[in-house]
Amino acid sequence: MKLSKRLNQIVQLVEPNYTHIWDCCCDHGLLGTALLNSDIAPNIHFVDIVEPLVSAVESKLQRFYSDTSAAWHVHCLDVATLPLHQYPGKHLVIIAGVGGDLIAEFVEAIHQQYPTLDIDFILCPVHHQFKLRHVLNQRNFGLKDEVLVKENHRFYEIIYVSSQQSSQAKVSLVGDKIWLAANEEQTRLSREYLDKTLNHYNRILQGNKKDVAQIVESYQSVML
Ligand SMILES: C[S@@+](CC[C@H](N)C(=O)[O-])C[C@H]1O[C@@H](n2cnc3c(N)ncnc32)[C@H](O)[C@@H]1O
Numbered sequence: 001m002k003l004s005k006r007l008n009q010i011v012q013l014v015e016p017n018y019t020h021i022w023d024c025c026c027d028h029g030l031l032g033t034a035l036l037n038s039d040i041a042p043n044i045h046f047v048d049i050v051e052p053l054v055s056a057v058e059s060k061l062q063r064f065y066s067d068t069s070a071a072w073h074v075h076c077l078d079v080a081t082l083p084l085h086q087y088p089g090k091h092l093v094i095i096a097g098v099g100g101d102l103i104a105e106f107v108e109a110i111h112q113q114y115p116t117l118d119i120d121f122i123l124c125p126v127h128h129q130f131k132l133r134h135v136l137n138q139r140n141f142g143l144k145d146e147v148l149v150k151e152n153h154r155f156y157e158i159i160y161v162s163s164q165q166s167s168q169a170k171v172s173l174v175g176d177k178i179w180l181a182a183n184e185e186q187t188r189l190s191r192e193y194l195d196k197t198l199n200h201y202n203r204i205l206q207g208n209k210k211d212v213a214q215i216v217e218s219y220q221s222v223m224l
Pocket of ligand 1: 024025026027028031047048049050053077078079080095096097098
């Protein structure tokens with residue numbers, strides 16, 4: 001199956017220095033399979049909480065990937081309980097295709113379990129990007145990269161971070177690099193995403209359902 005633009009962009013971002021890459025919430029395992037094909041790390045882990053999905057991924061891997069140079073591992077697990085301690089080496093945890101609030105919970109749980117481990121994460125939430133960025137900012141994660149992708153009329157932020165800030169910048173609450181367009185097409189996309197996001201929060205503000213005034217202010221300060 002052809003890899004979506006969003007998942008392909010995630011694959012392109014992955015740096016080649018990891019011992020273990022975890023495709024969390026893997027569903028049919030498309031992302032992990034692309035990583036196996038790219039031969040970018042010696043170990044690719046497929047993680048999902050739904051047992052029949054994990055079994056189907058395992059059968060596919062046994063059938064088509066029994067002879068790869070990289071090793072693959074399948075886990076039927078809650079992402080909040082990743083057994084990183086059982087696998088020595090440098091870890092990259094990728095979580096894509098679920099809500100930013102859930103991703104924030106996963107990242108907090110993993111960080112709490114391994115407070116001193118230097119773990120990298122690539123995160124691509126569906127909604128609640130601000131909530132996720134807030135948690136990454138509060139936890140002093142370091143920003144490695146961030147990209148804005150539009151696919152099927154929806155926008156996705158891909159946020160690449162490290163659990164240890166070291167010399168990297170802090171994660172911005174609304175994003176930095178995603179607004180720095182390199183050409184006219186990207187400027188148009190950034191503008192469209194900013195308008196869409198502001199309209200969303202202004203609607204909430206008008207409905208008085210939640211106090212989102214600070215979020216609106218933060219997005220209003222974005223310069224394009
Ligand atoms: C929409 S799919 C995302 C597939 C792929 N990652 C992507 O970005 O296209 C969401 C997947 O998350 C899994 N999931 C939801 N909660 C989970 C949890 N706590 N732990 C592991 N997997 C979970 C679901 O079973 C489902 O397969």
